[in-house]
Amino acid sequence: MKRLAGFGFAVAMGALASTGAIAQDKVKVGLIVTLSGPSAVLGQQARNGLEMAFKDLGGKVGGKEVELIVVDDELKPDVAVTKVKGLLERDKVDFVVGPIFSNVLGAIAKPVTDSQTFLISPNAGSSALAGKSCNPFFFATSYQNDQVHQISGKVAQDRGYKKVYLLAPNYQAGKDAMAGFKRDFKGEVLEESYVPLNTLDFQSELAKIASMKPDAIYTFMPGGMGVNLVKQYRQAGLTIPVFSAFTVDEATLPAQGEAALGMFAGSNWAPNLDTPQNKKFVDAYVAAHNAVPATYAFQAYDAGLLIDSAVRGVKGDLSNKDAVRAALRKADFTSLRGSFKFSANGFPVQDFYLTKVGKRADGKYETQIVEKVFSNYADPYVKDCALTN
Template sequence: MNLTIKCLGFAAAMGLAASPALAQEKLKIGLVLTLSGPSAVLGQQARDGFQLAVKDFGGKLGGRDVDVIVVDDELKPDVAVTKVKGLIERDKVDFVVGPIFSNVAVAIQKPIVDAKTFYISTNAGPSNLAGKSCSPYFFATSYQNDQNHEVLGKVAQDRGYKKVYLLAPNYQAGKDALAGFKRHYKGEIVEESYVPLNTLDFQSELAKIASMKPDAIFTFMPGGMGVNLVKQYRAAGLADRIPFLSAFTVDESTLPAQQDAAIGMFGGSNWAPNLDLPQNKAFVKEYEAAYNAVPGSYAMHAYDAALLIDSALKATGGKTEDKDALRAALKKADFKSLRGDFKFGNNGFPIQDFYLVKIAKRSDGKFQTEIEEKVFDDYTDAYAKECTATN
C-alpha cells in the first residue's frame, strides 16, 4: 500500500513537517495487525492511526517516501510468522510495526530480530520481551502488558476492596494482566478464572460472580470478548452492584458496540482522548474527522510509532544501513508524544504516566474514556531490571 500523499495536514500545523526528500529508495514498513475476526477493530484502529500519521507527513517519514505494507496476522501466531518472513525476505522491510496480541508478538520476535530488523510494538508488551528476552532491535510505543492492569490493582487496594474476582483470556497477555493487578492488590482473590481466547459467552462466569458477591471484579477482555462481557454483565444486573474494573475491556475500540452498557465502568490507561495537550487535541480532532470514530490507545500508539520512526530517520539523514546509529536515534525518542511524558527505558519500553479512566457519554452521543485521576507518574515496568540486551 503506497501512502505517498501531498498534503501535510496536522503534522504541518504542529511543526512536524518532514525534512526535504532524499534521493533514496522508498522506506518499507510492514504493518502486522489483527484485521479479521472479533478483535479486528483493534487492528483497524492501529492501522488507521499509523496511516494517518504517514498522511500527515505527506507520505514521507524522515524525508523518505514510504511504502506501508499491511498484513493481517489473523490472530494466529503461525500465520503471523509466515507473513513476517515474507515481509523481511521478499519485501525487504526496514521496520516491522505491530502487532496487537501478545501471543503473536512473541512468535514473530525471533525472525525479526534474527534478521536485524527493527521491531516496534504499537500494543503488545509481553513480560518476556520486556525482561529476559528483550532485544536491542525491539521498541514499544505502548507499554508493558502488566502496567495498565497495575493501575486497577492499586485503585482496588486504595479503595479498600476486600474481595475481588479476576477474569482473563488464557494466553500470555491475560496472565500478565492478572499478574499486574496482583502486584499492588493485597486483598482476597475469590476466583482467578481463565477462559479460552475469543470466548463470547460468559454466563457461567457471571453466575459465579453473582454467587460469590465480591467487592469488585477485575477483567482484561479485549475486542469482541469485551463487548459481550460488558453487555452480559449489565444485563445480569451486576453493574449496579459490583464495581467493574478493567483494562482494554471498555475503551474506544469496544465502546461503539457497548454504548450505554459501559457507562461508569473504569479502566486503566496511559492516555485518554480528553488528555489536555495541544498535540493530543489536534490528533483526536483529525482522527474523528477522518474515520468518524473516537480514537483509542491503539490508534494513538500507532501514530506515535510513526512519529518515532520519523524522528529517528531525521537524525540519521534518512539512512537505515547503520543499525547502531538508527538504534541510538530511536532510543532518543526525539518527538512530541501525543500522551506527553515519554522516554525509553533500558529495555525499549516507555517510561510514562498512567491513569484511572472512566467511561462517559459525550454531548454528541459518542462514548469515550476520560481521565479520572493519575495513578502512576513516570512509571517503569517491573521487568526492565531483567533485561541485559539493552537498547
C-alpha cells in the same frame, strides 16, 4: 496485503518491481495487526493511527518517501510468522510495526529481530521481552502489559476493596494482566478465571460472580470479547464495580454503548488528555473516521512519529543498525501522551491513569481521565534487562 505508497493510497503490484535506486529512496514499513475476526476493530484502529501519522508527515519519514505494507495476522501465531516472513524476505521492509496481541508478538519477535529488522509494537507488551529476553531490535510505543493492569490493582487496594474476582483470556497478555493487578492489590482473590481467547459467552463466569459476591471485578477482555462480556454483565443485572483494561475502550464502546457507562479502566492515555497534540489528533481522527480513537490508534500514531524521528536522526541512512537503534532510543518526537522516554528494555517510561467511561458532547462514548495513578513509571522487568541506555 495492502500497500500505501507515498500516501496517494494507490495500490500497485508494480511497486514490487521498483528499481534498486528507487527502493533506496523509500522507507518501507510493514504493519502486521489483527484485521479479521472479533478483534478486527483493534487492528483497524492501529492501521488508522499509523496511516494518519504518515499522512500528517506528508507521506515521508525523515524526508524520504514512506511505503506502508499492511498484512492481517488473523490472530493466529502460525499465520503471523508466514506473513511477517513475507514482509522481511519479499518486501524487505525497514521496520515492522505490530502486533496487537501478545501471543502473536511472541511468534514474530524472533524472526523479525533475528533478521536485524526493528520491531515496534503499538500495543502488545509481553513481559518476556521486557526482562532477560529484551532485544536491541525491539521497541514499544505502548507499555509493558503488567502496567495497565497494575493501575486497577492499586486503585482497588487504595479504595479498600477486600475481595475481587479476576477474569482474563488464557494467553500471555491475560497472565500478565493478572500479575499486574496483583502487584499492588493485597486483598483476597476469590477466583482467577481464565477463558479461551475469543470466548464470547460468559454466562457461567457471571453466574459464579453473582454467587461469590466480590467487592469488585477486574477483567481484561479486548475486542469482541469485551463487547459481549459487558452486555452480558448488564443483562445479568449485576452492579458490582468493574475495573478493567481494554474491556471498555474506544474500540469496543460503539458496540457496548450505555452498558459500559461508569465502568473503570487503566490506561497510559485517554482521548480527553489535555495536550495540544492530542486534541488535534483526536479531532482529526473523529473527522476522518466518525469514531473516537482508542489507545491502539494513538500508540500506532506515535510509532509513525518514532520512525520519522529515527530516519531523520540518521539522515536517511538505515544501513548502520547501531545508529538507527540509537536514534530510536532517543525518541526525538512529541508524543501525544506528553512525557515519554524509553527504558533500557525499549519500553516507555510514562504516566498512567484511571479512566471511566463517559459521554462526549457529540453523543459518542469515550474513556475519560479520573486521576493519575503512576508518574514517570518504568516497568518492573527492566531491572532484568542487560541492555543499557
